[in-house]
Amino acid sequence: MAKVIFYEKPGCIGNAQQKKLLVSSGHELDVRDMTTAPWSPEKLRRFFGDRPVAEWFNLTSPRVKAGEIKPDDLDENEALSILCSDPLLIRRPLIEVEGRCEVGFERELIADWIGLAESDADVGEGCPSTGGAD
Numbered sequence: 001m002a003k004v005i006f007y008e009k010p011g012c013i014g015n016a017q018q019k020k021l022l023v024s025s026g027h028e029l030d031v032r033d034m035t036t037a038p039w040s041p042e043k044l045r046r047f048f049g050d051r052p053v054a055e056w057f058n059l060t061s062p063r064v065k066a067g068e069i070k071p072d073d074l075d076e077n078e079a080l081s082i083l084c085s086d087p088l089l090i091r092r093p094l095i096e097v098e099g100r101c102e103v104g105f106e107r108e109l110i111a112d113w114i115g116l117a118e119s120d121a122d123v124g125e126g127c128p129s130t131g132g133a134d
């Protein structure tokens with residue numbers, strides 16, 4: 001069992017399914033609202049590791065889908081500034097366990113890291129009610 005700090009967008013159906021799977025896997029959750037968390041570039045950067053900047057973004061965000069924000073065109077500092085100012089652009093969830101931070105809900109990565117119970121539910125990223133958009 002792990003104590004998981006789980007940053008979510010409140011009301012997100014996908015995040016609700018992810019939390020349910022984590023709890024059924026025996027993990028304890030400390031759920032936090034990512035939209036009101038006091039993000040700094042240094043704090044947020046820890047979640048992204050060596051992932052390319054485009055993987056830091058919620059690609060289904062209306063601002064990204066409309067082309068207002070083009071993650072592939074941003075450098076690290078620009079991206080962090082934008083993400084800190086508009087947390088709805090951050091890919092979710094953000095997960096922290098014992099100092100290790102990850103972005104997104106990649107089942108295999110999480111299963112290998114902290115363990116996940118077997119489940120037939122299709123729990124992944126995105127918002128199931130809208131086909132991924134939010």
